[in-house]
Amino acid sequence: ELVDEEDIFIVTNKEYKDLVYEQLPNIPMKNIILEPMSKNTAPCIGLATMYIKKKYEDAVMIVLPADHLIKYTELFIDTLREGIKVAEEDSNLVTIGIMPSYPETGYGYINFGTRKENQPGVYNVKHFVEKPNIEKAKDYLASGKYLWNSGIFIWKIYSILENFKNLLPQIYEDLIPIYESIGQLNEDEIVYYQFNKMRAVSIDYAIMEQAENIFTIPGNFGWDDVGSWLTLERINTTNESGNVVKGNVITIDTFNSIIQAEDKLIALVGIEDLIVVDTEDALLIVDKNKTQDIKKVVENLKICNRNQYL
Template identity: 45%
Template sequence: MNELVAVIMAGGKGERFWPKSRANHPKQLLPIVSPGTMLQETVERIEYLIPEKNIFIATGESLSGKVKAQLPSLPEENIILEPVGKNTAACIGLAAIKVERKYPGSTTMVVLAADHLIGEREKFLEIIKTGAEVAEKTGHLVTLGIKPTRAETGYGYIEVKGRKLNVENKNEIEVYKVERFVEKPGKAEAKRFLSRGNYYWNSGMFIWKVESILKSIEEHMPELFKGLETIKDSLGTPREAEVTRQVFQKLKSISIDYGVMERAKSVFMVESNITWDDVGSWLAMERIHPKDDNGNVVIGKFEGIDSHNCIIINDGHLVTTLGVSDLIIVTTPQATLICAKDRAQDVKKIVKKLADKKQEEYL
C-alpha cells in the first residue's frame, strides 16, 4: 500500500456562521458540535487510520498561530499556509506539491474538510481505506458520495449509473463510476434525485494518488499547474513564501470540483452510507442538536413564551422571546444576529455589508 496522508482544508471563513465565526477565528476553529473544535475533531477522527506525522493542515497565513495552538503536537512543517484564499483547486494543488516533496514516490492523499460532522467513525475509516485502494489500483480520482436522507437543495449531487467496481471490503462498500456532477438543485429536482436512488450528495472529500491529481491539474487547469511548478522550484528555500504569494495573487479562484472533477474522464465514487453534515449554516444546528418541546434548539440561557421552531445560540446574557417563530438568534459580546430561518444561507450578505462599510471590528 502507498504512503497514506491526509490533507485537511481549514482555510474557510465560515461567513454563514457569523457572528460566532469571524475572520480571525472562523467556524472550523470553534466548538460548534462538540466540546472540541471542528478541526480538532477532524484530526482526531482520521488519526485512527493515518498517523499525525502524515496529517497536513492547509489554512490561511493569518490562522497559522491558532491552528498550531489547537494542534500543538502536529509537525510545524505539516501546516501548509495559503497566502491568499483562492478556493479549493489552488489549496489542493499546493498541498499536493508539499506532500510530494516530503514523501517522494507513490503517495495517496485523502482530502478532508475541517468543518464536517461525520458519524460512524469505524465505517468512515473503512470507506477511506476502500477509496485509497481504488485510487492506488486504478490511478483514477475518487470522491465520497453521501447517501442522501432528504431532498436537500444546499448540496451538489453526484449521479452514478450502476457501473460498480469490484472491490473487496468487510463492510460491502460499493464503488461506482461517476456519470456526472450536478449543481445544487431546486426543491422539485432534489425530490426527484432522492426518489431515483442513484444520486448522492457531493461531500467534497476526495482520495487520489498525488501524481494523479497533479496530472489532472496539468490537463484541466494548466495555468494553476504552471504556478505550482514555479512554487515547487522554491520549496525549501528562503524564497518559498514570497514566490508562493506572487503565484497565488495571480491565480483565479476556482473549486477543485469545477476545475478538475467535472472535467476528468474517469472518476469513481465510494458510496458513503454514514451520518454526515457539512455544517454549512446555522440551520445545521437543528440536525445536530435536540429540540425542546416547542421545537426550539437552544444553547445558552433562554426563556420563551409562544416561541416555536427557533434556533437560539447564546454566549452569555439571557435571551427571551415572545410570540416568534422560525428565527435564528445568535448572540456574542460584540454582535447579535436575528434572522429568518429561510434566509440562513444569506447571512454572508451581512458580512459583506459590514465589510463594505469597513466595520472591521465586527468581521
C-alpha cells in the same frame, strides 16, 4: 487510525496559524500549510499537493474539509480505505458521496451510474450538479441515483497533478516554483507571489466535472456539515417546543427555533422558525428557510469593508 499525525497536513489562512496549532498541538508545525489569501479549493488543493509531493514524491492523498461531523468513525475509515484501493488503480479520482436523507438545497449533488467491476460499493460518476432548488432536490432524492457531494476526495499525487496539467495548465505552471521553493529561504515570498497570480476556482468545477476515471463511494457513516446553523438542530436535542437553546435565553411562545447567546440575556416572545445568534459584537437573525442567504451578509460586509465582523 488511518495515518500517523506526521502524515496529516492542514491548509488554512495565514491568520489562523497559531489558532490551528493551539487546537492541534500534535500536528507538526511544518505540516500547517498557509494560504496567503483565499483562492477557492483548486489552488488550495494544488498548494497542499506540492508540499505533500515534496515529502513523499507520490502517495495517496485524502482531501477532507474541516467543517464535517462524522458520527460513526469506524464506518468512515472503512469507506476511506475502500477509496484508497480505487485511487491506487490507474489514475482514478475518487469522491465520497453521502446518501441523502432529505431534499437539501445547500449541497451539490453527484449523479452516479453503473457499479465498478468487481467492486460492488463503487460507482462511476456520470456528472456533478450544482446546488439545486427544492423541486430538483426532491427529484434527486426520489431517484435514488444522486448523492450529496461531501467534498471528500481521494487520489494519487500523480493523478491529480496530471489533471491540473491538462485542465488547469496555468495554475499548474504557477505551482511549480512553489514546489521548488519549499525549504528555501525565499519560500514564503515565492508562495505569496505565485499563489496571488492564480485565479480563484473550485476543484469541483475545474477538475471533477471534467476529468475522466472518476468514481464515487456512497458513504453512510453519520455525516453532517457543521457549516450550517441548521446542523445544530440535527445534532442536538430539542426542547418540548422544538427549540435548540444555548446560553442565557428565555423563550415564551417560541417554537422550532435555534437560539444561541453568550453573556447577554436574549428573550424571545411569539417567534417561530428563526435562527438567532448573539455574540459580543454582532447579532444574526435569519429565517430557517433562508440560511443559504447568510452568505449575502458576508459579501455585503466585505463590500462595505467591515471585515472586523467576519
